[in-house]
Amino acid sequence: xxxxxxxxxxxxxxxxxxxxxxxxxxxxxxxxxxxxxxxxxxxxxxxxxxxxxxxxxxxxxxxxxxxxxxxxxxxxxxxxxxxxxxxxxxxxxxxxxxxxxxxxxxxxxxxxxxxxxxxxxxxxxxxxxxxxxxxxxxxxxxxxxxxxxxxxxxxxxxxxxxxxxxxxxxxxxxxxxxxxxxxxxxxxxxxxxxxxxxxxxxxxxxxxxxxxxxxxxxxxxxxxxxxxxxxxxxxxxxxxxxxxxxxxxxxxxxxxxxxxxxxxxxxxxxxxxxxxxxxxxxxxxxxxxxxxxxxxxxxxxxxxxxxxxxxxxxxxxxxxxxxxxxxxxxxxxxxxxxxxxxxxxxxxxxxxxxxxxxxxxxxxxxxxxxxxxxxxxxxxxxxxxxxxxxxxxxxxxxxxxxxxxxxxxxxxxxxxxxxxxxxxxxxxxxxxxxxxxxxxxxxxxxxxxxxxxxxxxxxxxxxxxxxxxxxxxxxxxxxxxxxxxxxxxxxxxxxxxxxxxxxxxxxxxxxxxxxxxxxxxxxxxxxxxxxxxxxxxxxxxxxxxxxxxxxxxxxxxxxxxxxxxxxxxxxxxxxxxxxxxxxxxxxxxxxxxxxxxxxxxxxxxxxxxxxxxxxxxxxxxxxxxxxxx
Amino acid sequence: xxxxxxxxxxxxxxxxxxxxxxxxxxxxxxxxxxxxxxxxxxxxxxxxxxxxxxxxxxxxxxxxxxxxxxxxxxxxxxxxxxxxxxxxxxxxxxxxxxxxxxxxxxxxxxxxxxxxxxxxxxxxxxxxxxxxxxxxxxxxxxxxxxxxxxxxxxxxxxxxxxxxxxxxxxxxxxxxxxxxxxxxxxxxxxxxxxxxxxxxxxxxxxxxxxxxxxxxxxxxxxxxxxxxxxxxxxxxxxxxx
Numbered sequence: 001x002x003x004x005x006x007x008x009x010x011x012x013x014x015x016x017x018x019x020x021x022x023x024x025x026x027x028x029x030x031x032x033x034x035x036x037x038x039x040x041x042x043x044x045x046x047x048x049x050x051x052x053x054x055x056x057x058x059x060x061x062x063x064x065x066x067x068x069x070x071x072x073x074x075x076x077x078x079x080x081x082x083x084x085x086x087x088x089x090x091x092x093x094x095x096x097x098x099x100x101x102x103x104x105x106x107x108x109x110x111x112x113x114x115x116x117x118x119x120x121x122x123x124x125x126x127x128x129x130x131x132x133x134x135x136x137x138x139x140x141x142x143x144x145x146x147x148x149x150x151x152x153x154x155x156x157x158x159x160x161x162x163x164x165x166x167x168x169x170x171x172x173x174x175x176x177x178x179x180x181x182x183x184x185x186x187x188x189x190x191x192x193x194x195x196x197x198x199x200x201x202x203x204x205x206x207x208x209x210x211x212x213x214x215x216x217x218x219x220x221x222x223x224x225x226x227x228x229x230x231x232x233x234x235x236x237x238x239x240x241x242x243x244x245x246x247x248x249x250x251x252x253x254x255x256x257x258x259x260x261x262x263x264x265x266x267x268x269x270x271x272x273x274x275x276x277x278x279x280x281x282x283x284x285x286x287x288x289x290x291x292x293x294x295x296x297x298x299x300x301x302x303x304x305x306x307x308x309x310x311x312x313x314x315x316x317x318x319x320x321x322x323x324x325x326x327x328x329x330x331x332x333x334x335x336x337x338x339x340x341x342x343x344x345x346x347x348x349x350x351x352x353x354x355x356x357x358x359x360x361x362x363x364x365x366x367x368x369x370x371x372x373x374x375x376x377x378x379x380x381x382x383x384x385x386x387x388x389x390x391x392x393x394x395x396x397x398x399x400x401x402x403x404x405x406x407x408x409x410x411x412x413x414x415x416x417x418x419x420x421x422x423x424x425x426x427x428x429x430x431x432x433x434x435x436x437x438x439x440x441x442x443x444x445x446x447x448x449x450x451x452x453x454x455x456x457x458x459x460x461x462x463x464x465x466x467x468x469x470x471x472x473x474x475x476x477x478x479x480x481x482x483x484x485x486x487x488x489x490x491x492x493x494x495x496x497x498x499x500x501x502x503x504x505x506x507x508x509x510x511x512x513x514x515x516x517x518x519x520x521x522x523x524x525x526x527x528x529x530x531x532x533x534x535x536x537x538x539x540x541x542x543x544x545x546x547x548x549x550x551x552x553x554x555x556x557x558x559x560x561x562x563x564x565x566x567x568x569x570x571x572x573x574x575x576x577x578x579x580x581x582x583x584x585x586x587x588x589x590x591x592x593x594x595x596x597x598x599x600x601x602x603x604x605x606x607x608x609x610x611x612x613x614x615x616x617x618x619x620x621x622x623x624x625x626x627x628x629x
Numbered sequence: 630x631x632x633x634x635x636x637x638x639x640x641x642x643x644x645x646x647x648x649x650x651x652x653x654x655x656x657x658x659x660x661x662x663x664x665x666x667x668x669x670x671x672x673x674x675x676x677x678x679x680x681x682x683x684x685x686x687x688x689x690x691x692x693x694x695x696x697x698x699x700x701x702x703x704x705x706x707x708x709x710x711x712x713x714x715x716x717x718x719x720x721x722x723x724x725x726x727x728x729x730x731x732x733x734x735x736x737x738x739x740x741x742x743x744x745x746x747x748x749x750x751x752x753x754x755x756x757x758x759x760x761x762x763x764x765x766x767x768x769x770x771x772x773x774x775x776x777x778x779x780x781x782x783x784x785x786x787x788x789x790x791x792x793x794x795x796x797x798x799x800x801x802x803x804x805x806x807x808x809x810x811x812x813x814x815x816x817x818x819x820x821x822x823x824x825x826x827x828x829x830x831x832x833x834x835x836x837x838x839x840x841x842x843x844x845x846x847x848x849x850x851x852x853x854x855x856x857x858x859x860x861x862x863x864x865x866x867x868x869x870x
Binding site for chain 2: 141142144148149164203206207210213218350355462
């Protein structure tokens with residue numbers, strides 16, 4: 001991308017909106033929001049969720065789009081080409097220079113063609129995300145390819161070596177768990193036990209990165225066309241699943257469970273904090289992806305309307321996905337409950353030699369009561385095998401994350417008729433959601449790298465993008481080893497969570513207080529034609545920073561007070577997950593993850609301050625003299 | 630069936646008894662006392678050489694379930710005799726060699742197998758097991774049941790190893806997809822390279838044309854008459870690579 005080439009742009013505003021939707025609507029909408037809904041009182045959770053969306057989500061989204069769309073006009077040449085007056089306007093106050101510095105920290109700037117340390121913290125965080133997020137896509141591919149079989153591999157336990165029965169690990173756990181932990185991940189017992197790379201996973205990861213490269217190889221021109229599909233097709237699948245889901249036997253149980261609000265949860269502060277956190281992460285703020293997307297916009301693009309539209313689409317999708325998820329939950333819980341009753345019925349029939357038609361699923365419990373009266377000794381001999389079947393307990397098992405997506409859902413799918421079709425559809429949807437978010441993350445990393453002049457002069461965009469993808473692929477292979485899933489969880493929990501809060505907090509403070517809300521207003525007016533109204537100003541300058549600071553402090557306290565961080569490990573003897581403590585080197589690595597992205601901000605500030613102090617080239621001196629006049 | 634009047638050898642050596650329960654809804658078995666005392670002694674629950682059979686017709690066939698009655702029992706005895714014959718190819722087993730007792734409403738019962746040579750001698754448990762295993766599929770099919778619904782307690786069905794295809798099917802789909810993706814990437818890269826070359830070529834042409842204009846103009850002292858029409862580039866000037 002040479003200096004004189006015109007900046008890449010979206011073909012039309014729809015592409016930009018779809019790109020944002022595709023990026024924001026991701027796996028978290030499907031596997032995190034339903035979990036939170038379940039934990040915090042079902043329908044009642046919507047209240048804090050919508051409130052937080054209005055207070056924090058939409059304003060911060062708006063701000064990121066504004067920054068990105070404005071800063072696209074980075075090089076002074078472009079400014080001056082539009083109007084020399086505008087060119088001079090940039091340096092009218094020392095405060096603006098500070099804004100440029102601070103936007104080097106949290107926003108974007110290609111100041112005068114020198115090396116731009118644009119949002120180094122955002123790049124580091126996006127890089128972490130790029131490394132581990134594509135592993136989820138690799139798993140989705142693995143499951144997708146394995147759906148093309150007459151019997152889904154996670155429907156039955158495989159037979160052991162001497163053909164006498166199913167494999168013990170599969171017996172103790174469930175076939176779906178066995179398929180995920182053993183066949184897909186080949187997981188070791190703890191993070192310390194390493195192992196070889198799982199070749200199936202490795203090739204799936206290669207495929208995932210190849211597809212990402214295919215989508216971004218031509219820059220936003222190719223991405224712009226891809227997002228038409230990645231943004232809309234998941235909705236098609238969700239609608240199909242909604243229809244399938246609510247017609248499943250027992251779906252009503254799940255839906256009732258979701259809709260019944262437990263209002264007392266609203267008094268719990270964790271509910272509000274989780275709502276705020278979910279809105280924040282769901283919109284994908286702070287990675288630099290939104291800024292990168294917006295930087296390819298036309299200058300006068302109406303991002304205000306788009307910000308509101310995308311935020312509400314994102315939240316609406318979360319709610320929609322949780323309706324689907326709860327109907328699937330209801331189906332699975334009812335299925336398990338009825339299987340439990342069936343097992344009981346069989347047990348009673350076989351032990352007491354009762355005729356087949358006499359006991360049905362409905363009167364099993366009544367029979368147990370009768371038998372307790374008439375033949376108590378025989379009944380007591382069965383006592384250890386007589387488990388109580390409880391529908392509520394089944395519904396109460398709240399699962400989130402990869403467990404929900406790959407274990408619970410696939411368990412529900414295997415019981416549906418024509419399960420291969422539903423499986424294929426579901427994993428294609430997961431893939432599209434994951435790919436859409438992945439595109440955003442990769443573009444967040446590539447856009448600033450492509451703007452580094454010393455790189456763009458020597459290398460074409462395609463080569464550079466390819467090298468970055470290759471680099472991420474090679475590092476990502478570490479997550480396909482036997483202990484890879486534990487490292488994945490570590491990255492997922494610590495890599496991008498805390499630092500994002502800090503980054504966005506700095507962004508808001510720098511835009512509103514260092515740059516000044518008035519200058520920001522003027523810039524918005526310049527772009528849109530009208531000033532932001534009071535809602536935006538109050539939220540951006542007042543409410544959102546306070547909320548962010550509160551969240552930041554809460555998590556800092558939680559991390560400090562939380563004691564040794566623990567993780568869930570799969571115990572193959574027991575056939576279930578156990579909590580283990582992280583070993584010291586893993587804890588050190590967690591600290592490194594947290595510190596590395598957060599510390600970029602003060603480090604870059606220091607660097608910029610030092611460079612400002614010692615003028616390197618004549619151009620810089622000229623600039624400073626412009627400032628003083 | 631009035632078994633009592635017929636002699637033992639005609640294959641009517643069965644007795645029915647069921648655990649009477651106050652909640653029994655359909656009496657499928659009848660009280661019969663036609664069995665010789667000897668046969669009764671040979672067949673009893675927990676017999677050393679006997680097996681318990683459990684049949685779940687309704688589970689297997691739901692709507693198309695048939696009633697279990699003496700005819701079905703006779704059929705069962707016949708199929709067991711067939712199994713024994715197939716196993717012991719020389720000995721001619723008969724239906725009356727299969728003695729059944731303790732039939733319940735569950736439809737479960739015990740059976741023992743007597744030797745055709747000597748009616749008091751029981752065939753050992755191991756041999757019966759082998760015979761049943763060998764013909765298990767035939768016995769199941771005779772009753773439209775499966776290993777799970779026609780259970781011989783203590784004879785575990787040999788699990789059929791799942792058919793393992795030579796190439797796992799997922800690899801095939803994977804191969805197709807990754808081939809398509811790499812083809813796409815190569816196509817895009819090649820088109821990008823071609824575009825760049827074309828741009829470079831065009832630029833070189835422009836520069837050359839401008840140079841010509843300048844050179845010619847200076848030499849002649851007068852400007853070129855007419856504008857250079859770039860619609861028809863002079864390709865002969867450049868050698869094709």
